[in-house]
Amino acid sequence: MSAIEIPRELIPADGRFGSGPSKVRPEAVQRLARDADDLLGTSHRQPAVKGQVRRVREGLRTFFDLPDDHEVVLGVGGATLFWDAAVFGLIRERSAHAVFGEFSTKFAKSVDEAPHLADPVKFESDFGTFPEVEAVEGVDLYALTHCETSTGVAMPVQRPAGSGDALVAVDATSAAGGLPVDPSQYDAYYFSPQKAFASEGGLWLALLSPAAIERIGELSGSRYQPPILDLQTALDNSRKDQTYNTPSVSTLYLMGEQLDWLNSEGGLGFAVENCAAKANHLYDWASRADFAQPFVKEPGERSNVVVTVDLDARVDANEVASTLRENGILDTEAYRKLGRNQLRFAVFPAVDHDDVVKLTAAIDHVVERLAE
Ligand SMILES: *Cc1c(COP(=O)(O)O)cnc(C)c1O
Numbered sequence: 001m002s003a004i005e006i007p008r009e010l011i012p013a014d015g016r017f018g019s020g021p022s023k024v025r026p027e028a029v030q031r032l033a034r035d036a037d038d039l040l041g042t043s044h045r046q047p048a049v050k051g052q053v054r055r056v057r058e059g060l061r062t063f064f065d066l067p068d069d070h071e072v073v074l075g076v077g078g079a080t081l082f083w084d085a086a087v088f089g090l091i092r093e094r095s096a097h098a099v100f101g102e103f104s105t106k107f108a109k110s111v112d113e114a115p116h117l118a119d120p121v122k123f124e125s126d127f128g129t130f131p132e133v134e135a136v137e138g139v140d141l142y143a144l145t146h147c148e149t150s151t152g153v154a155m156p157v158q159r160p161a162g163s164g165d166a167l168v169a170v171d172a173t174s175a176a177g178g179l180p181v182d183p184s185q186y187d188a189y190y191f192s193p194q195k196a197f198a199s200e201g202g203l204w205l206a207l208l209s210p211a212a213i214e215r216i217g218e219l220s221g222s223r224y225q226p227p228i229l230d231l232q233t234a235l236d237n238s239r240k241d242q243t244y245n246t247p248s249v250s251t252l253y254l255m256g257e258q259l260d261w262l263n264s265e266g267g268l269g270f271a272v273e274n275c276a277a278k279a280n281h282l283y284d285w286a287s288r289a290d291f292a293q294p295f296v297k298e299p300g301e302r303s304n305v306v307v308t309v310d311l312d313a314r315v316d317a318n319e320v321a322s323t324l325r326e327n328g329i330l331d332t333e334a335y336r337k338l339g340r341n342q343l344r345f346a347v348f349p350a351v352d353h354d355d356v357v358k359l360t361a362a363i364d365h366v367v368e369r370l371a372e
Helices: 026-038 047-063 078-089 102-112 210-220 231-238 249-265 267-288 317-326 353-371
Strands: 071-076 095-099 121-124 141-145 167-171 188-191 203-208 292-294 306-311 342-346
Touching (some): 026 249, 047 249, 047 267, 071 231, 078 188, 078 203, 078 210, 078 231, 095 102, 167 210, 203 249, 249 267, 267 306, 317 342, 342 353
Parallel strands (some): 095 121, 141 167, 167 188
Antiparallel strands (some): 071 203, 188 203, 292 306, 306 342
16 A cells, blocks of 8 residues: 655644544643642642632633533542442432433443442434433432443433432533533533643542532532542532542643633634534535544434544445555544444634544545545
């Protein structure tokens, strides 16, 4: 196989299209370098670093236009840790899960294996769609996933009809910061910084309603909780603008930068429109191309932050992705375990629209050359 050189004018200025870790804005990295000496390598119990925690907490409150009685809580470990924290600190007895991809499957599995909880209810659907979630007697927490990053499906964040006092917990790891959400429709909306918030991994963040805060208090005193998973401990620390154990300071800083930028551009409304325009470009392109089509058939189920595109059998998606990679266009590979002949692109707010337009032109070029 001879190397394909993509013409320079078709190569995006920034070639990062990964779904997480995702593009970090160079402006933010430059500012971190400028401020690093007063911040990196300094105590997380002192005002400088606590100021970064406060900046992130307040930035999220503004961005999501949170009601005064909601709280922003954070800790070390990423969204994956939050699943296990929920197993101890949010689910009282039985949860029900929308299961429609790798991430939602993992959370349901954590619950399945927890000896102190009843078997979870699972609403499943084929990957590439999302299931309907219905109210079930005895369920005290409904687990939704706003965007299944493994498939590129987005589901609306809505309390299931008839769910009463049960909590709604939403894995918003790739959705938060790019898809619309109404705080009245969830009790816990949790995510990590390395997706739409253009920072690095290692933290989890959660927006909590008063009902979630009350549940955390109720369960914290009533069963054993491993200290690192104890949400009451996380809540107590967050209220003091700190984390239970040592966080990555650069992660906090870069997330603060991204929030300042997003809020200066118009907040969530800006981000939603910005991502939708880029996703529409990709879906239109894939629908028109004679070698590709959107993986998610139902337009209303397609994510505007993570876009998945199936390629026809005569074009090898791995070959396309590796040719793109050789030309500096990175992380367009599909989620591996999905096992499809597919490309996947994130169009989080940090990704420039012009670069998405160049990306599709670059892929057209590669596919043409591979066919020669
Ligand atoms: C990336 C992702 C996770 C895992 O996040 P970590 O920060 O690696 O723990 C969980 N759920 C969804 C939907 C994701 O996209």
